[in-house]
Amino acid sequence: MNQALTCPFCGLLCDDLGVESRAGRAEVTAAGCAQARALFPVPPQAQARIDGQAADWRAAAKAAAERLAAARRPSIAGLGCDLAGVRAALMLAERCDARVEHRHGAALAQELRATRRGGSLRTTLSELRNRADCVLFAGTRAAAHPRFFERCIEPREGLFGARQRRLILIGEAAQTAPESAALEHALAFPNAHLAEAVQLLRARLAGRRLDARHWHGIPIERFDALAAVLRAAHYGVAVWDAAELKPPHAELALRALYDLVAELNRDTRWAALPLGGNDGAAGAAAVCTWLAGRPPPLRYVHGAPQDALNADATDLVIWISAFDPQAAPPPDVPAVVLARADWRGGAAPAIFIPVAVPGVQRPGALVRLDEVPCLPLAAPAPADLPGVADVLDAVRAGLAGRSAHAAA
Numbered sequence: 001m002n003q004a005l006t007c008p009f010c011g012l013l014c015d016d017l018g019v020e021s022r023a024g025r026a027e028v029t030a031a032g033c034a035q036a037r038a039l040f041p042v043p044p045q046a047q048a049r050i051d052g053q054a055a056d057w058r059a060a061a062k063a064a065a066e067r068l069a070a071a072r073r074p075s076i077a078g079l080g081c082d083l084a085g086v087r088a089a090l091m092l093a094e095r096c097d098a099r100v101e102h103r104h105g106a107a108l109a110q111e112l113r114a115t116r117r118g119g120s121l122r123t124t125l126s127e128l129r130n131r132a133d134c135v136l137f138a139g140t141r142a143a144a145h146p147r148f149f150e151r152c153i154e155p156r157e158g159l160f161g162a163r164q165r166r167l168i169l170i171g172e173a174a175q176t177a178p179e180s181a182a183l184e185h186a187l188a189f190p191n192a193h194l195a196e197a198v199q200l201l202r203a204r205l206a207g208r209r210l211d212a213r214h215w216h217g218i219p220i221e222r223f224d225a226l227a228a229v230l231r232a233a234h235y236g237v238a239v240w241d242a243a244e245l246k247p248p249h250a251e252l253a254l255r256a257l258y259d260l261v262a263e264l265n266r267d268t269r270w271a272a273l274p275l276g277g278n279d280g281a282a283g284a285a286a287v288c289t290w291l292a293g294r295p296p297p298l299r300y301v302h303g304a305p306q307d308a309l310n311a312d313a314t315d316l317v318i319w320i321s322a323f324d325p326q327a328a329p330p331p332d333v334p335a336v337v338l339a340r341a342d343w344r345g346g347a348a349p350a351i352f353i354p355v356a357v358p359g360v361q362r363p364g365a366l367v368r369l370d371e372v373p374c375l376p377l378a379a380p381a382p383a384d385l386p387g388v389a390d391v392l393d394a395v396r397a398g399l400a401g402r403s404a405h406a407a408a
Helices: 032-037 056-070 084-097 106-118 127-129 149-152 180-182 191-205 221-232 250-264 278-292 390-396
Strands: 004-007 016-022 025-030 049-050 054-056 074-080 099-102 132-137 166-170 183-187 234-239 270-275 298-301 304-307 315-323 335-339 351-354 363-369 376-377
Touching: 025 106, 049 056, 054 132, 056 315, 056 376, 056 390, 074 278, 084 099, 084 278, 084 298, 084 315, 084 363, 099 106, 099 278, 106 250, 106 278, 127 149, 127 183, 127 234, 127 270, 132 183, 132 221, 149 221, 166 191, 166 221, 183 221, 191 221, 234 250, 250 270, 270 278, 278 363, 315 363, 335 390
Parallel strands: 074 099, 074 315, 132 166, 132 234, 166 183, 234 270, 315 335, 335 351
Antiparallel strands: 004 016, 016 025, 049 054, 049 351, 099 298, 298 304, 363 376
């Protein structure tokens, strides 16, 4: 049956897809992107394995519990799952004093540190679509969100009538889609210099004098022209993706962008819209913050949650990847992999347990990248596979009566 469903395969959570079940597999028949069309048709079955040998998933969960009980510094990572899966991961981590981290945790941590230093003024996808007349892309063309332009930028009719948008790119970003051709590349430079460029733009907005006439070959007059465009906007939105900004300057760039938005609000209306949220990252941050008081990465010590911003050595990782069939666990670490049936993320792990894909084979819920709506996920092609939460709960039950090791 064809019905409008939510796509779980990027942070946009597009909720207009037509999906049909054919021969036990879901296929996108309307709307969607190339990524959705490739990832919806997941096999309905796969075999759990222990050290390469076929096993029932419950036996595999029991074996995972035995290895987890013997681990000294375990971690539960990836977290590519729905909200119920993240909740179960935290309960298991509390029981065995494990580290918890999302595969996009570095970008999450950069955003968090930047906002902690001075706050943020953010907007939503709907506000961008309906109000924005100027969009500043800082070092990104939203390549990780294939329908961003189609859903949020290209529509000219909004709730408040027709809207003409000026699309401006600063920094660098690879050409990834025909929609990106509409971007006006105002200032071209490597993203490593984004923090410096935004600070220079802020200086010109404030009317500060600069003795230099060029910056990395760009005339200062180009910054003045861009500042005038930004100030003239009635409702501007600054868009970036922290995952595309690399240390050691990423956090400085993010803070500079938030400060730029704040200063533009002295004369007009501007807001920020950080992209991200893929593989359930926005939901993982929300659930961890609600239940543990902090977003990932975090760790439990004697059952109490703590920040874990520094990478810790681990001797066992429970890797969760229910959405991305190619997401691989850290190399050279024994792994228990909970992943979709067609997972092909590297060498065979110590234990592999196939799980149902939320939004395809099992109902669930995810948080959209702007952290406003929590959208329900349907199951257009139900499969006889356990969910991530089912497996983690079984592993936790297998720890009953066993001593849990505190992280060293």
